[in-house]
Amino acid sequence: MNLLARNIALWRRIRRREPVLWINTDLAAHDPRNDPHDRAVLEAESRLSRSAALMRRLFPELGVANYNLSPLVAAPFAGDANPRLAGRLFVKCDHALPLAGSIKARGGFHEVLAFAERLAISHGLLRPGEDLLRLAEPAARAVFAQYTLSVGSTGNLGLGIGVIASALGFRAVVHMSNDAKAWKKQRLRDRGVRVVEHPGDYAQAVEQGRRDAAQDPFAHFVDDERSLDLFVGYAAAARQLAEQLRAEGIEIGPHRPLFVYVPCGVGGAPGGIAYGLKRLFGQDAHLFFGEPVASPCMLVQMLSGLEQAVSVYDVGLDNRTEADGLAVAQASMLVAPLMQQRLSGVFTARDDQLFALVRHAHERAGLDIEPSAAMAFAGPLALVTSAAGRDYLKAHALGANMAAAVHVAWTTGGSLVPEAERQRFLSSGAEQTPQLVWT
Ligand SMILES: *Cc1c(COP(=O)(O)O)cnc(C)c1O
Numbered sequence: 001m002n003l004l005a006r007n008i009a010l011w012r013r014i015r016r017r018e019p020v021l022w023i024n025t026d027l028a029a030h031d032p033r034n035d036p037h038d039r040a041v042l043e044a045e046s047r048l049s050r051s052a053a054l055m056r057r058l059f060p061e062l063g064v065a066n067y068n069l070s071p072l073v074a075a076p077f078a079g080d081a082n083p084r085l086a087g088r089l090f091v092k093c094d095h096a097l098p099l100a101g102s103i104k105a106r107g108g109f110h111e112v113l114a115f116a117e118r119l120a121i122s123h124g125l126l127r128p129g130e131d132l133l134r135l136a137e138p139a140a141r142a143v144f145a146q147y148t149l150s151v152g153s154t155g156n157l158g159l160g161i162g163v164i165a166s167a168l169g170f171r172a173v174v175h176m177s178n179d180a181k182a183w184k185k186q187r188l189r190d191r192g193v194r195v196v197e198h199p200g201d202y203a204q205a206v207e208q209g210r211r212d213a214a215q216d217p218f219a220h221f222v223d224d225e226r227s228l229d230l231f232v233g234y235a236a237a238a239r240q241l242a243e244q245l246r247a248e249g250i251e252i253g254p255h256r257p258l259f260v261y262v263p264c265g266v267g268g269a270p271g272g273i274a275y276g277l278k279r280l281f282g283q284d285a286h287l288f289f290g291e292p293v294a295s296p297c298m299l300v301q302m303l304s305g306l307e308q309a310v311s312v313y314d315v316g317l318d319n320r321t322e323a324d325g326l327a328v329a330q331a332s333m334l335v336a337p338l339m340q341q342r343l344s345g346v347f348t349a350r351d352d353q354l355f356a357l358v359r360h361a362h363e364r365a366g367l368d369i370e371p372s373a374a375m376a377f378a379g380p381l382a383l384v385t386s387a388a389g390r391d392y393l394k395a396h397a398l399g400a401n402m403a404a405a406v407h408v409a410w411t412t413g414g415s416l417v418p419e420a421e422r423q424r425f426l427s428s429g430a431e432q433t434p435q436l437v438w439t
Pocket residue numbers: 102103104156157263264265266267268269270271325326328370372373412413414
């Protein structure tokens with residue numbers, strides 16, 4: 001099939017909500033001169049490491065030295081009846097990040113820390129580059145108390161921002177969309193965060209929050225669709241993964257390719273990670289994003305070209321999914337262009353497949369994750385069970401090296417999920433035994 005015919009067939013399958021793997025034909029050899037946010041990523045890495053003592057002070061219950069470090073653990077592939085899966089699978093356990101219980105601890109915490117640092121510097125309370133522990137002192141808290149931090153969220157970003165903003169002494173407001181889970185709202189209210197519920201979807205919650213904050217000079221809106229501070233906070237995770245791989249004795253290179261599968265909502269978290277990993281590993285890193293069949297916003301945007309924003313509603317999808325962290329109809333237009341030459345592809349999965357993968361993670365890997373995070377386990381399956389995936393491996397001459405390949409499934413959330421909700425995920429996964437095959 002030529003490219004046009006292939007794209008027409010793909011669009012048809014996207015509209016029918018079939019799980020697909022799309023391969024990005026614009027993927028290009030990585031050019032380090034083309035890293036517009038290089039410096040901002042380095043600054044984020046520095047800021048996050050300068051915040052460790054502050055976070056221990058703010059959260060005495062933390063119990064870990066580095067609140068920003070998640071484990072990297074070996075795990076079995078899902079659907080392992082499939083003999084074509086070769087190499088080793090690791091799980092990057094961001095679901096276990098403390099305080100936020102999700103990947104939002106990276107970008108969200110970074111943005112709030114960056115804002116607090118700027119305020120403290122402008123009030124003469126901190127010097128640039130200094131350890132951030134001073135942000136816990138009364139003088140800094142008195143400044144922060146004048147400001148409101150707000151955010152629009154389907155749940156997890158609100159949890160992350162709300163928790164750290166209120167701990168630093170800011171007022172915090174979280175605008176939540178209709179798909180936000182009740183327990184996430186309650187948890188925030190318990191922390192003294194104001195939760196504003198919106199009847200509409202995530203983009204509408206963001207829009208309202210953005211409008212409210214624009215009229216208030218003492219308000220800062222954490223803009224998930226546009227924020228560079230969020231993006232580079234996520235990108236800083238790449239160096240952490242690189243160090244963990246090295247500690248395992250794993251050297252990524254042409255003969256040991258790295259495949260990373262990250263669940264994608266608006267694109268900030270997976271985009272930041274992709275950006276960071278391409279800086280470090282260039283063409284030896286292969287980045288794949290996973291999206292629900294009802295909300296494949298990044299896929300739809302990349303397939304449509306980047307001239308104008310396109311939403312999943314525009315192509316007849318409804319953005320309704322149990323993967324609430326991924327229930328986003330419109331991809332970030334900050335991130336999409338940065339992915340054009342970096343992203344290897346996007347796979348999609350149905351909710352019943354995600355529940356089966358939640359159960360796989362629980363039973364085979366001992367990991368309790370939410371459906372959004374389980375998306376990551378679909379990545380290796382999409383790659384080896386689909387014709388598009390096999391063509392990709394052939395085109396990049398990876399066949400012979402696949403036995404040495406390292407796959408990383410990035411589990412993005414779940415450790416704070418209440419027990420009753422966890423049981424519901426697991427029993428949904430037990431009722432259904434969907435085929436884990438991509439065509
Ligand atoms: C937010 C989130 C993602 C995706 O992050 P985006 O920046 O929205 O793309 C993935 N998984 C979970 C659990 C999340 O909360």
